[in-house]
Amino acid sequence: MKVPVGFIANLWSFIKFLPFFILLLILGIFKALIISPVAAVIISVGNSSVIIGLWPAHFIWTCYCVVRTKRLGMTLKIGTLLFLPMPLVLWPFAGILGSFVGGIGFGFFSPLIATFEAVGENVPDKCYHCVADGCWPTIQASCTVVRDFTDFCFHSYFSYMDELIMKTPAEEEPVEIKLSRLPGCLLVSLLALLVDVPSITVLALWKSPYMLITGWKRLLEDFIGREGPFLETVCVPFGGLAIILWPLAVIGSVVAAFMSSFFLGVYAGVVVHQEHSLRMGLAYIVAVVSLFDEYANDLLYLEPGSRLPRPRYRRNANSSPDSIQRKTSHESENNVEKDGREGLGDSTLTSQRSRTLKAAIQHYKPIKLLDWLFKSCEVNGRKLLHEGLINVQDIRDCVVKGDCKKLGTALPAWCLMRCLLVSAKSDSPGLVVPDESDLTITNWPRDKMFLWFIEPLLIMKEQIRKLNLEENEEACLQRAIMQSKNQIPEDWDDIGFPSEDNIRRAQLQSIIRRLQGIVGSMSRMPTFRRRFQHLVRVLYMEAAKTGALVNYIVDNSTRRDASDSQESDEASEESDAGKTEYSVANIV
Incomplete structure (x- = not known):
């Protein structure tokens, strides 16, 4: 689709597109209201049957594998067995609810998106496809979802469990918890909750107005210029919906930051256990706030890094397993890495004017x-x-x-x-x-x-x-x-x-x-x-x-006939020997 140039052309293009968009939206919603209940019933009933049918096997086999595994130490194994029944009991309720909600969402948005896709440049007979697309394929895809979910529960799950109980190398040490370190871990985790939860929440609230204004500014620029999420026709309704619901996204990000702060704070106890040092755990409590601030700055395209203190909380920072520790400089992306890959050069793939990923690079899915x-x-x-x-x-x-x-x-x-x-x-x-x-x-x-x-x-x-x-x-x-x-x-x-x-x-x-x-x-x-x-x-x-299959069947039948013939010969020989023995016994 050719992007118009100039404000007047952009405005006129928008005015012409608006009635067409409203008609497509009404048609898509009408189709979604019909297909969504059908898809929800297929996915929820199919997945629920699998969950309920396999739940006893999952419950028993999970507990058995945790008992059998040698990858966990005795203390950690006992603790896992004590807390394991709770998620296993909650799994059927969460799975059934998730299947129902996911079925409704899939059945609603799939026909809606297909309606807008049907007006693409390379689609013939657009009127027919606007009405037909997204109906029967959505129902078929719902059955495919049930099939894939069944494969995961019946095959993938048992594959994971088999890996858990498989033999480990002799030099591999099991994962274990030192009981002597638990008091220090609990103390530092409690202190981290008291410090990190309010600190991270205040940071998220402090940056939320900037996130709201910047997000609206960029969405409106893309909306007027038909760029970014508004470049493709199929994405226009969702881009417009993003403008309206952007405040909810900001509120959701603040709530997500508040919820994640609990996990980030509790991780201080893990640092204490791994480093065997209360001082490292206290340093983590301070450093994690700086790490969160840097992550938020990168996400909002603010000044990189953070001015908050960040003490070192790992003795060996290069081999840190901490998943939230991030590099503060983009210069390392310009170097050839040890595995032979070349860096990105500049982490910004698109220009500030156009945030359309397709304009700069085609990413593989x-x-x-x-x-x-x-x-x-x-x-x-x-x-x-x-x-x-x-x-x-x-x-x-x-x-x-x-x-x-x-x-x-x-x-x-x-x-x-x-x-x-x-x-x-x-x-x-x-x-x-x-x-x-x-x-x-x-x-x-x-x-x-x-x-x-x-x-x-x-x-x-x-x-x-x-x-x-x-x-x-x-x-x-x-x-x-x-x-x-x-x-x-x-x-x-x-x-x-x-x-x-x-x-x-x-x-x-x-x-x-x-x-x-x-x-x-x-x-x-x-x-x-x-x-x-x-x-x-x-x-x-x-x-x-x-003909390979025919040859295989013929060879198998030949071997089977030869085997049957050999067995019959052996049986006849045994029968003759039995008769001879019987005759000899009678003579005697």
Whole structure:
């Protein structure tokens, strides 16, 4: 959509768009009022049935895994078991209420957004799509939500619990609480609540007028100039609603600051326990107010940093596990980081005039990354199936029995390895994704979960680049990932790996194990299992087309007939021997 230039053009564009917008809004609300109850019933009833049906198993298995795990020390384990029943009892009520509210929200906003999307430039027959879009697809998506929620409760949950009780390395120490440190922790936490809660609340109230005025100013500028949230037609109603409800957002931010201050204050006790020092805990009480002030300044585009005192509350600040400690300078973003990534240069991606992210950079979405991964799995899966590296038995187990554990780890791990191999050979500072574009720190998803996945991949890419693999070694990696255990260097003796260097083998096996671990974590995502099962069905049809499935069935039937024939021969021999023994017994 072409953005008009000049105030008169902007005003005339707004006047022309206003009646059209009101009609679309009325139509969207009418559709939402019809679809929202249906979607709410599907999601709430489906999710509630899953929650209630699996709640006894979740309750018993959670307690059992906490008792069995060796990752927690005895004191922490006992404390966890004492407080664990309360969240487990509250889970059905919270889950059912959340499903009902989420179903209403999804059923209302999905048809409403689809109504505005139907008037896009590339949509033919706009009148039909304005009426039809968002109705049946919303109902189908509601069923998909129930399916994904079921997968998470039935598969992902038990996967997390299995990881909790799995054997830990001998050198790994269990997480434990020292009883001798608890009095000091409780004392400092209580003192932190008395100091940090009012201090942070006062800071939030002090900055709220500026947040209100600045937010209104920027929203109105974007509204007049059709920029930012008002650039796309579908976002106009929500941008206008943001102007009206912005005071509520300011009030919500103050309330959120007040609520978070309790958690920030209680964390002082954790600092005392970790550092084994009351002085460090008292220093944290003062420093956390400065950290909150700096965070608020960054959020409101005020002067960076904070003028409040910030004493050091960690003996080793570089390795601090504190999640709220943030860097006070943006200069580190200009340097090449240790894992080979390049910095952003300037943290501001857009100009002050236009706060439209699309005008400066196209960010990749997490769902798009999953699309690329499964597209790569389909392409590589067909290739590996033709080469015989994917066993038809694994495909049948996944389709018939739902057991995709082996194939669901090996195939995505190989696709990620291919991405790392291509990226290591290129000059890109990031990853070369399947559409031959670059995924770097400047355009990857701002989702924290995907940040945990992408950062290790960038480190592994640099490790592969330093190994400087040859073509025959890359070919062997394909068989190693799909067929080998990859636990010790000797596991590769049967795949014909050309290098005899055990250190080189161990490094590659370590990378493969990390890839398999990343895939294992990704497989717990609700959408992953559903999409992978669809992928396996595609591979199953491919196996049927190529004749691999027929050959597998014929081989199995031949083995079964041979086995039955052998068993019948053995049975007849046993019967003849029994008759002979009976005759001999009669003669005697």
